Amino acid sequence: MKDILIGVDHGNYSIKTSNFTIPSDIINHGKIDPGLDDLLYFNNHYYSISRIHGTLERNKTNDERYFILTLFSIAKEILKRNASSNSTVVLGIGVPPGHYSSTTEDEYISYFKKGKTISFMYNNIDFLITISNVYVFLQGYGALAYTNCDVVDTTKFNRFILIDIGGGTIELVSVYNMCFDREKRYSLPKGTITINNQIIKKVSSQYALEISEEEINEVLLTNNSLIESAVQELIKNEYKNAALKTIAKARELEQDLMLTRSFFTGGGLKYMKPFFNEKNGVKMPYFEENIRANALGYERLLNDLLLGDS
Known part of the structure; x- marks a missing residue:
């Protein structure tokens, strides 16, 4: 068998x-x-x-x-x-x-x-x-093996940075010729569960509202939320700040995302994706959006x- x-x-x-x-x-x-x-x-x-x-x-x-x-x-x-x-x-x-x-x-x-x-x-x-x-x-590395994007084509790019956005952490690792550089890797404790917990505490403290993860996700993914605009802004700012910290950490790993291609993956990507743009310091990112990649x-x-x- x-x-x-x-x-x-x-x-x-x-x-x-x-x-x-x-x-x-x-x-x-x-x-x-x-x-x-x-x-x-x-x-x-x-x-x-x-x-x-x-x-x-x-x-x-x-x-x-x-x-x-x-x-x-x-x-x-x-x-x-x-x-x-x-x-x-x-x-x-x-x-x-x-x-x-x-x-x-x-x-x-x-x-x-x-x-x-x-x-x-x-x-x-x-x-x-x-x-x-x-x-x-x-x-x-599984997501890299799954994808067919140009970033993983070593005839075009011999180096890039992989950023995996999960529930617990955001993982950053430099990739050279499709091999992970274990000297340039970092686990940022800013995954979506951590961010959501911070949002829930801040909304409770500042607005006396008990917001749920489902409601946070609704704000990030749709325009249909009934939550007041100030709370929606707080939610988006928390996720934007996490994205900015990720971009800054990449620079510490000697990977400026305006100069180096980036490959984003992970279940939390869909919530943070809008903040990884050229205005915030990310040029030509690739987003692998299949959560099962x-x-x-x-x-x-x-x-x-x-x-x-x-």
Whole structure:
């Protein structure tokens, strides 16, 4: 039986696979079946996916949450692909460049149970999954592998900066001839969850309003919000300031975004994209707007690696 290659992008805001995006939190219902539709049973406990994201985690191996979410992801992908629920899986995952080390890679490989067979039930279907291997990539490299834009064409550009905007952090790394420069990388603790938390506190303090993340997103993405204009301006200014800090950090990495091409990706890009423009110091950026680009790219990288081994 051929191994199933599954890329999983474990974000603080959401989990992405090639076909699905789910919030990054679970609800543990214990040993009693709550009678829900989207339900996973593992180690004598029933789990469902939360409607909202979980708490920020720098290291995704601290507890079982991201492993359970990965089981959801595997089950969904296997059913989507009409594959057997008794399958061997190769996982491709990512670690932020600013957090990566050989120790981190070993932790993630162990956490995701390389070489182990795992039994669970998803939506009343029994699964027996063997995770034969786990490949750990630098987060963002999946998006580069997925895209076909001119920035990644080394005959045109031998260097650029990759900026991955996530829920927990904004990752910056210089890229030379499609190789990450580990001496020029930085993890900026200004992801969308952090920004939204700051906005919620400021709006509560200054305007005595309890604003939600959904309402913040509505202000940033539509013109239909009923929120008063001063609050809308505060929201946009917080995101603009985060974009300006990102641009300044790029300069510290000796990458002036008026002189160097830039490749933007990540789930938080759609909220911050309007502020990365020439007026603010970014010339000719490329925006990879497919939120699942990293997961899709991990699968492409897995395919290349395994074909190379054959």
